Amino acid sequence: MAHPLLQLTADLIDIPSVSFEEGPIADWFEAELRSIEALDVIRVGDNIVARTDLGRPHRLAIGGHLDTVPVNDNATARIEGDTLHGLGAADMKGGLAVMLALARTVADPAIDVTYVFYAREEVSLEHNGLRELFDSVPDLLQADAAILGEPTDGVVEAGCQGTMRIAVTLKGARAHTARPWMGRNAIHRLGNLLDALETIEHRTPTIDSCTYREAMQAVWVEGGVAGNVVPDAATLTVNHRFAPDRTPAEAEAYVRGILAPYLEPGDEVELTDMSPPARPDLRHPMMAAFIGRNDLEVRAKLGWTDVAFFSEQGIPAVNFGPGDALLAHTRDEKLELEPLLRTYAALEALLRTGV
């Protein structure tokens, strides 16, 4: 017999929930949560908020997304000993199972708890269910701190770096390629800019004892007119990841400064998207107690995650969940029992003991 928490995760895997198709799993969670007397349950679209209202001095939000990436020959859960295989095992049906088990088990927590289950995290930000909730029922998400159950293998990943994309279009002048001196090759102009991107020394600022590591990478390049024409435009899209000691405006100015030496009149630079960073904010008493009591490892979150939605509202937030992030989105996604139990135990202690 599998451990009940591993079995619950397997049951959740067996409810298909690829992004935009979260209806059935949202129905399932809604019914489960409504059956728990201590919780007020509100559904908005395919997102569900379930709250205790015990008048405790502190409130913790615990959240996770219901959706998975597309099926990759791994739709059905399979348990082998203490290992669970299947789509979403790591990202993040294990985290959802922990949340639901906490809601069922800890009926009288020492802190008020807001469980947040939401849709469409694995697709573009505009569709994100947590954004939908912050837009429609922001009051229901207010809390002193938040924990998202993304796979961190039971390590606290604090804050997150911001991410932005800038598209740079270098211009040239068309000419026949048999007489290129009559024109100017915009693709050739990319050379110096690419060299610069490759050789930047990136910052590694430490904030609240978390060391971030910035990065800047070309992610798209395109250019060309015809096989016999000197191209008059080439576009490079650059993705910059920036630490939470910089605002989005500061980060944008930094990138524009990197690009500036390679630009000429007529070239175009366009910010195509911007997701703000989140500061680690580990000094909140609830977070400090949680980390200290369980002697949890803490590290900086380099990627962007939904903790930024909470951070934007001034709510300190961390990622903390079972599962190995490196297995997320892979065909061989799997989850071990040990980190599942360890994660559950740490959160249960927080709920039972409080600050």
Place this chain on the structure above:
Amino acid sequence: MAHPLLQLTADLIDIPSVSFEEGPIADWFEAELRSIEALDVIRVGDNIVARTDLGRPHRLAIGGHLDTVPVNDNATARIEGDTLHGLGAADMKGGLAVMLALARTVADPAIDVTYVFYAREEVSLEHNGLRELFDSVPDLLQADAAILGEPTDGVVEAGCQGTMRIAVTLKGARAHTARPWMGRNAIHRLGNLLDALETIEHRTPTIDSCTYREAMQAVWVEGGVAGNVVPDAATLTVNHRFAPDRTPAEAEAYVRGILAPYLEPGDEVELTDMSPPARPDLRHPMMAAFIGRNDLEVRAKLGWTDVAFFSEQGIPAVNFGPGDALLAHTRDEKLELEPLLRTYAALEALLRTGV
């Protein structure tokens, strides 16, 4: 009243003949040429070959394409004084008019003449009507020398440079852009290669007193996986124009040598097309007499033209026609009477006088 040669060119403009729609103009030429007693006329598809068979010691091929690029608000001929406006005025209904006038007027030439009117020059090489003729009736195209009536403004453009395209795919390794050190950015790798392309010192070899000028230009670039992924491949297509003192194989080896320092195991280099060059070959007695008698200016042809089809068969060939090549394919395409008459006079003298 317009000069008859200008009027004939105008009449040819008024027969629409965009590439792949040459049927009506081929019908028209076929009928005109069949009415000339001295000519044997053969039609292959929309291509026409019309030959004298007078037993002369030398034979000259004079060729031109029947098609035009697409209409650009310039479908109808318009004569203003000595200027003719309209689609194909320069490229190359003026040349066709010269050829037809020669066929009508010089009934008893001192050299045998093969007139070649062919379809689909303004599209990709595989469709070229001259290629179709060389494939299907090569014997009919045999000659001691060839002149193509492409617009050169009455200058002899000798031979042509070869042109080839090579696609280079540099590889990398995917990673999340928040952790780029886990991967390798294939787009960044383009930087050094582009710098090299921009700074090559190209050869300018002189052959038969014609100075060629080689060139190498990136014409397409593409790469990218997703906005948050370090790209694992980037493809650059390079167009090389090479002088006729090199064979295609030598030119390809040269390009591969330029690329080699920037390649690593796993990268891919593919020759995607190759059009061989043509040597100027101006020492043939008929060409020498033609150029010397009319004191014609001679220059190297830097682009690729259909003269290479003749050159491949060992037939020296040049471009020589009325019209300004810079106006070809433009909406404001036009032709002046003076170069039309000058071109006609030089060719008429060659036909009447021979070597």
